[in-house]
Amino acid sequence: MTVSTEEDEDRADAMFHALADRTRRDILRRVLVGEHSISALAANYDMSFAAVQKHVAVLERAGLIAKRRNGREQLAHGEMEAVRSVASMLLELEAIWRGRAARIDELLGNEPTSPELE
Amino acid sequence: MPVTDITHDLDSRTLVLTAHFAAPVERVWQIYADARQLEKVWGPPSHPATFVVHELVPGGRAQYFMTSPEGEKYYGWWEIIEVDRPRSFTFDDGFAADDSFTPLADLPVSRNVYAFEAADGGTRATYTAVYASAEALQQVLDMGMIEGATTAMAQIDALLAA
Numbered sequence: 001m002t003v004s005t006e007e008d009e010d011r012a013d014a015m016f017h018a019l020a021d022r023t024r025r026d027i028l029r030r031v032l033v034g035e036h037s038i039s040a041l042a043a044n045y046d047m048s049f050a051a052v053q054k055h056v057a058v059l060e061r062a063g064l065i066a067k068r069r070n071g072r073e074q075l076a077h078g079e080m081e082a083v084r085s086v087a088s089m090l091l092e093l094e095a096i097w098r099g100r101a102a103r104i105d106e107l108l109g110n111e112p113t114s115p116e117l118e
Numbered sequence: 119m120p121v122t123d124i125t126h127d128l129d130s131r132t133l134v135l136t137a138h139f140a141a142p143v144e145r146v147w148q149i150y151a152d153a154r155q156l157e158k159v160w161g162p163p164s165h166p167a168t169f170v171v172h173e174l175v176p177g178g179r180a181q182y183f184m185t186s187p188e189g190e191k192y193y194g195w196w197e198i199i200e201v202d203r204p205r206s207f208t209f210d211d212g213f214a215a216d217d218s219f220t221p222l223a224d225l226p227v228s229r230n231v232y233a234f235e236a237a238d239g240g241t242r243a244t245y246t247a248v249y250a251s252a253e254a255l256q257q258v259l260d261m262g263m264i265e266g267a268t269t270a271m272a273q274i275d276a277l278l279a280a
Contacts, residue, residue: 022190093133096162097245098121101137103159104149104243105120108141 018062024055031065032078131249140240147204181219195219206233226254
């Protein structure tokens, strides 16, 4: 059992909340590949600039993206290292597969043994 | 827990997972060959999978979607490359935008080999997936984030119930 601090739990809450929205996941996907201005991001969605700005702010609070100012533009980029190192991604994938293996195990355990397969 | 070993190779972005199941190889194979059984295990309980097409033959295709609690659907496809029944099959796994299951060209595809052999009175399953780039892995995990969260929740539930 991993012991997590209150701070870790708050951070996890913020991350899961940030990722629980389709538009925010899409924004994150875009800014992880390259830096985008908020206005360029906003052009991708059928919603107001202010609404997109709010989504970006939620992602920023969760530590998933960071912003910097360049003249009149605000540029956003994903915090690839902080959140999504290849190692952590593989761990996530591992969780998916562990889930599948556990469900197969359960499926196999919940049936009478077929004698012709023994 | 059925999982016996896991290897990550960061350089080649490869994940290899080994699991042991208390059933004959032929029985484990049936889960992958039968869409109705496969959909019981493919998606997490919160996001059940529905296989619309499933042809486990060389050149065959699978088309499936997973449904979120909010009713949002995530579409995916397999292209079956090789089948050596009941020992192994190789397939590419990718995403689609909608129920036309047209592959999304800008989303990554992984190459997977699932292999099964008799071991210790049951079956040893070896699952291998290879991703072309870190970005590809990132995109694939957009779907996986859901399960990551689900797993975390389940662990929290278990902790609370203890």
